[in-house]
Every structure is written in C-alpha cells, then in structure tokens.
Amino acid sequence: MTYDALLLVSFGGPEGPDDVLPFLRNVTRGRGIPDERLSEVAEHYYHFGGVSPINAQVRALIAALRGELSAHTIHLPVYWGNRNWPPMLVEALQRMRADGIKRALAFVTSAYGSYSSCRQYLEDIAAARAAVGVDAPIVDKIRHYFDHPGFITPFVEGVQAALPSMPANTRLVFTSHSIPNSMNDVSGPSGARYTDQHAEVARLVAEAAAPHLGWDLVWQSRSGPPEARWLEPDVNDHLKVLADQGVEGVIVVPVGFTSDHLEVIWDLDNEAAKTAENLGMAFSRVATPGTHPAFVSMVRELITERTQGVPARHLGKVPTFDSTPEGCCPARRPPIPPR
Structure with missing residues (x-):
C-alpha cells in the first residue's frame, strides 16, 4: 500500500489553567458528568499549573520521528491530531486535505487493544473524516505494538x-x-x-x-x-x-x-x-518510552511493515494483528473515559 503521510493520533491535554475544565468537558461529553465532579478532577491538573505534559511530549516525539524518517529516507510528512484538545483530528485532516494528502497511516499513542485504546480512536478518525467531507484523506491505523x-x-x-x-x-x-x-x-x-x-x-x-x-x-x-x-x-x-x-x-x-x-x-x-x-x-x-530511540525506531518499523512488507517483530506469544478490521475491540457498553 502506498501512503503519503503519517498522522500521529493522541488523547490531548490542557496547556494552561483556563483549558482544564473545557478539556474535561470534551473528554466526558455526552455522559452527564456534572461540573462539580469535573472540578474535583481538575485539581490534579491545577497541581501541575493546569498543564498536562502530554502535548509537549507528543511534540517531542514528532520531532524525533521526523529525524528518524529523514535518516532512513522515508519521505512522509508528519501530522498531528488529538481526540480531546487542539490540535484536533478534524483540524489535522483539513490541513492534510489542503496539502493534497490522499492516504495516511495513523500511529496512535496506545499500544493495546480495547475499546478505549483502539476502537474509539478508529471511531474518532471516522467522525473526523465525515466532518471534513469530500476528499477527506483515507486513514489506516497501524497495528497494536505492545510486544514490539x-x-x-x-x-x-x-x-x-x-x-x-x-x-x-x-x-x-x-x-x-x-x-x-x-x-x-x-x-x-x-x-x-x-x-x-x-x-x-x-x-x-x-x-x-x-x-x-x-x-x-x-x-x-x-x-x-x-x-x-x-x-x-x-x-x-x-x-x-x-x-x-x-x-x-x-x-x-x-x-x-x-x-x-x-x-x-x-x-x-x-x-x-x-x-x-x-x-x-x-x-x-520506571519512565515510559517517550522518545527513547528504540521506541522512535519502532514507529519507523511499523511504517515499513505496511509500506514495504518488512516482517513484523514480536517478542511475545499473545497474538496480535496487522490491521484493525471492522468489529475489532468492541465495547459491550459505552466506555467511561480516563480521568
């Protein structure tokens, strides 16, 4: 399959005190959670100045990925879209369409399969494509990578x-x-x-x-x-x-x-x-992978699995799969998102 971009998809997080409650409302939209409860959760963010480190860490990962891809002559521009806070997925797909992107691979910052860590991201991507409308880029999600x-x-x-x-x-x-x-x-x-x-x-x-x-x-x-x-x-x-x-x-x-x-x-x-x-x-x-060189190289390898047919690397015995077919990671009831 030929792709002309990489889309990094993440959860998103507030970047200042004024962002915290609007962000939490986005996370819990449609679930009837009152602001009183959200205010309790907001205190966790205010403890750190109202800033979640996740967006800064995604920026660092994108910078590392661009260097990794360039060093291996993989010419894919990297875009970024979040589920719950700017830059939102819709905005990312709009930019991609304006740039002439037709088909992109999506790397999601979640290694596992479940409704909230896989299928919900697929639903978010589908909703963003529908919102963008005509000529929205096709987006294929990269496989689960927990045992890479x-x-x-x-x-x-x-x-x-x-x-x-x-x-x-x-x-x-x-x-x-x-x-x-x-x-x-x-x-x-x-x-x-x-x-x-x-x-x-x-x-x-x-x-x-x-x-x-x-x-x-x-x-x-x-x-x-x-x-x-x-x-x-x-x-x-x-x-x-x-x-x-x-x-x-x-x-x-x-x-x-x-x-x-x-x-x-x-x-x-x-x-x-x-x-x-x-x-x-x-x-x-222990620290999470972040921008560890092995993790950054892993993303490149996941790309070449799909674009060049490079054999998938697995360390474990629990089966995984390359694609995310319709019906994977279903939910038996509406999920409750992370706090």
Missing part, C-alpha cells in the same frame, strides 16, 4: 537502572489504566483480551530485566460510578498487600502508557509514591 521490542526495551532498561538502589526484597509492579470488566471481556480478532496483552508485556519485561524478582499486574486511574466493576487490584491497594507480606520495595512499571502524562505523574509519582512512603516501602517508578 521498541516498546519493551525502554521498560527493561528502566527496571535495570532502578535495581541497584532497591532493597533485596523488592517486587516489580506493572500497572496500566483500568477499564470496565465488561470491556475487557470482549476480545478482538486475535482472541487476546486487554488483560492478556498486559500480562504478556509484564512477563516479557520481567524475564528480560529481573528474572529473580516476583511481579504483579495491577491497575490505576479508574473512573466512573463506584458500583461499576473495573479491573482490579488498584495499585495503591496492592502496595498495602505487599507491605503486609513483608515486601520492602517496589519498582513500578507503567506499561500501559507511552509517555509520562498526567495519569502517570499524578496517580503514580504522587499518590502511589505517597502510599509506599506511608508503608515504609522503597519506591521507584
């Missing part, structure tokens, strides 16, 4: 770097964004659920970085009504269990995230770190 070496390597190196400063009785704690159980119960065409994919990533990182340590997969950042069932255990609850078992230190590995955005720096660096401190446990949090 370029995604695994940064976490492996992060764990290895943390080990020397940790006590002997340390445990690896892998964490990702929780989703409703009903959403996890629906697998994509590969047959792998959200939890299966994460467990495979945790296994790959643990075996490569610290095979002598035990590990657990836990969840964070759940939202929605208390009566709804979401993936558990919560990272903070699990730290208390580990402390009761005599574990002296934890290396927290946020394998659910490609960059250190708000749900990493608030939920882990603030809340989980305080929980560990109160429990008397040593705490280290």
